[in-house]
Amino acid sequence: MSLKNVMVAQSGGPTVAINASLAGVIRGVMASDQYETVYGSVNGILGILNNHLLNLTEIMNENPAYLDRLETTPAMYLGSCRHKLPDYLDDDSSYVFIFKQFELYNVGAFFYIGGNDSMDTVLKLSEYGKKIGSDVRIIGIPKTIDNDLCETDHTPGFGSAAKYIASSVLEIAHDTFIYAVKSVTIIEIMGRDAGWLTAAAALARNGYNSAPHLIYLPEVPFDTDDFLLDVKRMLFERNNVIIAVSEGIRDASGNYISASEKSVDTFGHSQLSGAGKTLEFLVKEKLGVKVRSIEVNVLQRCAAHLASKTDLMESVELGKKAVALSEEGVTASMVTMNRVSDDPYTIEYGYAEIKNIANEAKSVPTEWINAAGNDVTQELIDYLTPLIQGESNVTYENGLPVYMDVSHLTKHQ
Amino acid sequence: MSLKNVMVAQSGGPTVAINASLAGVIRGVMASDQYETVYGSVNGILGILNNHLLNLTEIMNENPAYLDRLETTPAMYLGSCRHKLPDYLDDDSSYVFIFKQFELYNVGAFFYIGGNDSMDTVLKLSEYGKKIGSDVRIIGIPKTIDNDLCETDHTPGFGSAAKYIASSVLEIAHDTFIYAVKSVTIIEIMGRDAGWLTAAAALARNGYNSAPHLIYLPEVPFDTDDFLLDVKRMLFERNNVIIAVSEGIRDASGNYISASEKSVDTFGHSQLSGAGKTLEFLVKEKLGVKVRSIEVNVLQRCAAHLASKTDLMESVELGKKAVALSEEGVTASMVTMNRVSDDPYTIEYGYAEIKNIANEAKSVPTEWINAAGNDVTQELIDYLTPLIQGESNVTYENGLPVYMDVSHLTKHQ
Structure with a gap:
């Protein structure tokens, strides 16, 4: 079986854990016997449309410190976008081009790390892919400091915030x-x-x-x-x-x-x-x-220097899990976290169909707010406490945190 | 020779290094053969006037971890005030009471950790003390994130900010x-x-x-x-x-x-x-x-979790230096830092007469600002760089920084 490649992009607003999930995807591919190279699409889905792609495997191999550094770098190493794909029934030109790019780069799986809007893109690409009979697996990896995505116990980036x-x-x-x-x-x-x-x-x-x-x-x-x-x-x-x-x-x-x-x-x-x-x-x-x-x-x-270690570790795991699921043939889905125990705090990684997630939002349940509506209950505090445990391994040089060089975001203009 | 005690207070706006200077004073007294107990005046000079004093020696001896923790705790462990002493020629009642308290607590030296306004208090107490022939040494310990005090290379708290x-x-x-x-x-x-x-x-x-x-x-x-x-x-x-x-x-x-x-x-x-x-x-x-x-x-x-180690260490040293100077009979002064070398960065601790400092301010010199007035020069960057080196040793528990219990500030009402 010849090896396929992987494409990944990031979208929506920044968190300090979104690069940890990117690192997880890269680590997952490095350990994979089905995938070879990870291509990063710069500025979300726009990078595929504008052909602004980075060979992440090559970049990360340049320096053994880069993957760890990527895990603790804030915002998006690959940049972001606020681009919403049109309905393909109205205009399928973007879709045609994106799947042509997938073919060109021999892409077996596409991972989109983002929040609600990004999951809408995952849903649309999944549906279009199904329609044209593509075998590219499309998987969303959640992130948002708002913690408002359904079907997952919590979202990467939230614990650090x-x-x-x-x-x-x-x-x-x-x-x-x-x-x-x-x-x-x-x-x-x-x-x-x-x-x-x-x-x-x-x-x-x-x-x-x-x-x-x-x-x-x-x-x-x-x-x-x-x-x-x-x-x-x-x-x-x-x-x-x-x-x-x-x-x-x-x-x-x-x-x-x-x-x-x-x-x-x-x-x-x-x-x-x-x-x-x-x-x-x-x-x-x-x-x-x-x-x-x-x-x-x-x-x-x-503020990546104050990230939650638990959050960063989980974000890496979700990236790896997405790769593993795609190898098993899972598509049209988002990776999720399921809390199986509070004490000890235990998370199982899984996935949910993207159609149950995109464009839905999860609020704080009424029973976790006190009767007067001016405080939260102990249950909510117990839910939150495990998510902030542990500190980031960010290193410092000359008095400042050391993050990944993101000059590719500012040079390409 | 019978042992004397020491009184210390903090004033002005918060920094993350002002408790490091307090810890320095306490460490200085612990190592002293002239001083016995450190009394902390709560809410600046007001604590002496209201008789709200803490026995800091006793408190710090309760737990060997407290002094280190105090060094990394933000704002003022002893609280602050914005109280400006009147001119003693107009109204000396506060002065009479303060020096009576010094006598009552067998105080040999009073240290006031603060910025410009606090140095005004040091000046006034020094002048009054001299007038009445008091042998209580009055020494200011600088702090301000504004770095605008004269006669010192820079101010504690600034490097962390x-x-x-x-x-x-x-x-x-x-x-x-x-x-x-x-x-x-x-x-x-x-x-x-x-x-x-x-x-x-x-x-x-x-x-x-x-x-x-x-x-x-x-x-x-x-x-x-x-x-x-x-x-x-x-x-x-x-x-x-x-x-x-x-x-x-x-x-x-x-x-x-x-x-x-x-x-x-x-x-x-x-x-x-x-x-x-x-x-x-x-x-x-x-x-x-x-x-x-x-x-x-x-x-x-x-944000004490991101303090500069250099700043915290220097702040501790200044506290110790103030104690040592008072033992030598120095009074009516503020402890200072003199940069004797940039490379390697070397500081000598000294002091300056308070009358040259109080109510004066130090601006950024024109030659350290570029000609267009929209940037700073490399000289200014070179001046600043050593001040942010190193990270705080703050410890974390249950996901949060561990600071000193300051309930004495909120209970006494």
Whole structure:
């Protein structure tokens, strides 16, 4: 049997574990007796369309340190895209070209590492491949800091983001506790539709730190009056109240909690303030207490130096699993994690049909949110805790983390 | 000779190295044959006035791990204050009480770890002490992420903040490079009057990353037209332009670059946008390119998990040095670092009279800024590089950094 090659791409927003899955695919192919070379498509599916491909096997063989380094490098080594394939019934030209490329490069399997939108691409390619009778296996590998993909216990990238959020909330608590005056600190966390990452703020609690004292998820309709009562009550009990709030909180009518602001300077812009800033205004106005809001920035998805080892290891395993499944003939699927035990924390790797995943989303279940809608339950904390265990092996040189050279992303313009 | 005790307090804004200096003082006293017990004043000078004191010698002896842990704990173990002592010629009641407390606790030396304002307190206490003929030695130990104190090569806390900024800019660069479309990313960094920390963004540059492509410090008058030309030119050369900008940039008339925004929601607030947000508006308006601004939040001063080992070690040494100097009779001074060699990087610890330091500030010298005023020179990079070397020994438990229990700050209310 002659050897086939493999093609892989990455898509959607960054996480710190998406390159670990890429490394897993490469490791899987290196150990395979069915596959030879891994081609990386640069900027998602666009790399195949634009013929911007990297021979990853060759690159990784250049230096034995590269694969380990790839595992701890944030964002996408192969770049990303936001390209949505059209329905092939409307326009199949992209599909024709992609499968011609697969033929040209003797591709036996295509792996797409991404979130919801990327799984839509996996679904469409799978369906088109089936229609034309292609034997290229199409498998999705999940990643998203939002943890909102169905059919998998959790998503790669989420554990590291959760570890970053919990550590940051703890460090912000130390920063906050130093002044013996009443104050409110509002921390706005990513996750427009699912509150998983905001819930991870609860992991910051320990023997001396009870922050965050209030947690608001998008799964619960946000009531401004209830919120102000919550804050007042907390301020009665302690000096420094720390609040974790999802960027996606909405009122009972489904409107985002945000303030439209009109700039009065020469530019004359109108722009939307986020939930944190809006609640900061509200607390200042209604409670007259010292208040600040902190928008946790993009580092929550790219601070690879603080990645969760568990997350990185699982991401590598999922990459390997995808290769193994494709060898067994599995296609039109996404690799998944199934938690078979909490103690000891045990994961089984499997797969699910892509049609059950694409365009679906998983929210925090109501029973893991407290009755008042301002905190999470111990069950949710127990679910989250194993995901942040262990630290990344990132190495440092000259004081900075050493990541993979990504100049191929900035040179090809 | 009967043994005396030592009192120590912390003040001003947090850094991740201020507890390392506290640990240095405690270590210095433990090794001393002149001093016995270290008392910590909680919430700066207020702890002495309110009689909220901790026996640090006793606490540290409880667990041999505590001193190491204290060295890597962010913000202030003893809390902070923003209290400014009045001129004793106007009102000496606080001074009388403080020196009475020194007598009561048999204090031979008082150490105040802080920035500019704290050194003002050191100066005032020194002058009052001299006036009443007190033999209590008063010594300041510097700390500030702003690096703007005179008479010392650099300040404790700055190196760690610089390491955080450089690492973050590098990680944000990875996050930015993934899309093959034109974009501008503006990173706003702390430092209202001095550009040292913003300049540290330049340390993110390496073999594959040339970001930040533009750097604007408060030391250079900011010209909006020049800025737009700079950005246009950079966008011509590359897809992703990353800009580091100080929160304190001002125009030629000294006005901060900021936009006053009027909220149009029910709260009706007017509030000031920072430099980053303001430049984001400007780029969107004038260049019509995809643009985002990132305000590096308080983690730049409290992310202890990413502290610089060099910074922590120097901070400990300064604490020890302060104890040693007080034993030699030095008072009315601040401990300092003098760089005697760049290669190998060598620091000598010394001291300077407090009257030359308090209420003075050190800016980035003009010769370390390029002629166009949009970047820093290699000399500045060479100055900064040694300060971020090495990583903190912070330990992790259950996935999170282990810091000192600071419940004494939140319980005493």
